[in-house]
Amino acid sequence: MNYSDIEKILGKEADDLLSYQSNTIDKKYIHLPNPHFIEQIFLPSGRNTPVLKSLSAIWNHGRLAHTGYLSILPVDQGVEHTAGAAFAPNPLYFDPENIMKLAIEGGCNAVAITLGTLAIIARKYAHRIPCIVKLNHNELLTYPTKYDQTLFGSVEEAWNLGATAVGATIYFGSEQACRQIREVSQAFERAHALGMATILWCYTRNSAFKTQQEDYHCAADITGQANHLGVTIQADIIKQKLPTCNQGFTALSFGKTHPNMYNQLTSAHPIDLCRYQVANCYMGRIGLINSGGASEGDGDLTEAIKTAVINKRAGGMGLISGRKAFQRPMQEGIALLHAIQDVYLESKISIA
Numbered sequence: 577m578n579y580s581d582i583e584k585i586l587g588k589e590a591d592d593l594l595s596y597q598s599n600t601i602d603k604k605y606i607h608l609p610n611p612h613f614i615e616q617i618f619l620p621s622g623r624n625t626p627v628l629k630s631l632s633a634i635w636n637h638g639r640l641a642h643t644g645y646l647s648i649l650p651v652d653q654g655v656e657h658t659a660g661a662a663f664a665p666n667p668l669y670f671d672p673e674n675i676m677k678l679a680i681e682g683g684c685n686a687v688a689i690t691l692g693t694l695a696i697i698a699r700k701y702a703h704r705i706p707c708i709v710k711l712n713h714n715e716l717l718t719y720p721t722k723y724d725q726t727l728f729g730s731v732e733e734a735w736n737l738g739a740t741a742v743g744a745t746i747y748f749g750s751e752q753a754c755r756q757i758r759e760v761s762q763a764f765e766r767a768h769a770l771g772m773a774t775i776l777w778c779y780t781r782n783s784a785f786k787t788q789q790e791d792y793h794c795a796a797d798i799t800g801q802a803n804h805l806g807v808t809i810q811a812d813i814i815k816q817k818l819p820t821c822n823q824g825f826t827a828l829s830f831g832k833t834h835p836n837m838y839n840q841l842t843s844a845h846p847i848d849l850c851r852y853q854v855a856n857c858y859m860g861r862i863g864l865i866n867s868g869g870a871s872e873g874d875g876d877l878t879e880a881i882k883t884a885v886i887n888k889r890a891g892g893m894g895l896i897s898g899r900k901a902f903q904r905p906m907q908e909g910i911a912l913l914h915a916i917q918d919v920y921l922e923s924k925i926s927i928a
Contacts, residue, residue, distance in 0.1 A: 603927045605859055630741060634685050634686045640683075646863065648894070648896040650898040652710045666902060672696055680705050682914065684705070688708040691734065694734070707738065707741075709742050710743045711730075712725040712745055713726060727763075731772070745779055746778065776815065789827075797822055800819075803856040814862055818867070822838065822852075850887060854891040860892075864891075865896045866883055876912065880915065884920065885919055888926075
């Protein structure tokens with residue numbers, strides 16, 4: 577897929593998304609993904625040599641190898657959304673081996689999976705693609721439904737199975753957030769000691785964040801602060817939803833703010849909102865990957881390409897897209913993953 581194909585997919589939004597130049601946080605301050613990112617950013621850090629090797633394994637795999645950008649397939653939805661809801665559109669993926677085949681044929685840098693998924697196919701696939709074991713989940717079988725993240729396994733188990741990295745979610749803003757921060761911080765410290773990389777899903781959860789007027793779970797200011805907490809506990813990569821609004825702190829009258837947050841550092845443009853998320857990741861020193869969002873059928877390709885363009889032009893590091901890829905026939909899923917990757921391979925699409 578070339579630049580003109582991307583323009584056609586974006587349609588009426590193409591000019592705005594592809595030609596926009598940001599006047600908020602100057603791009604010269606952003607540490608952009610590039611082939612030497614590990615040497616520039618992580619080598620001077622406190623990460624040990626085995627962690628650097630794990631990061632290199634992720635960055636130097638798949639179609640985006642040696643670019644500094646990442647394309648990750650996440651398939652933990654069998655726990656997070658129930659297996660039926662996740663895999664009913666394509667029952668093929670009840671079998672974990674097909675998840676691995678999709679990630680490999682799709683040219684991904686890595687695959688994020690549950691502990692059980694890696695455990696059942698580790699000897700056949702752990703050496704073929706970097707595996708990220710998601711350590712905690714919201715199990716969604718407790719009734720009434722509650723929103724909490726529970727550890728399903730240990731860092732040592734993931735390491736013994738050959739995982740390259742571990743991942744975890746923190747529901748920032750929830751009643752259980754403080755406990756989750758402690759658990760994940762300790763898990764990440766142990767993972768780094770064993771030489772594994774760490775990825776944090778920096779999600780927000782609080783019923784007060786969703787009002788009749790707006791859902792501030794995806795507000796740039798609130799998600800940006802979640803990112804900043806994530807890099808503080810030494811996540812190597814931050815996963816975050818693309819921002820859809822801003823001024824969550826002011827609308828809900830909590831937290832600390834400054835007028836510049838809204839007048840100078842952001843605007844209403846989606847690229848600027850995403851750049852604020854990047855800025856909160858130590859100005860891009862820790863890569864921001866945005867999620868591809870829920871599968872919506874016919875509009876999946878357009879939405880995925882749009883998200884990738886926004887992320888890349890904001891200074892982000894890539895996309896993590898699951899349901900859009902695995903809730904369709906495998907060849908179509910592979911084609912969608914390749915289309916996302918083509919955005920990051922297209923030299924004409926650069927920082928705004």
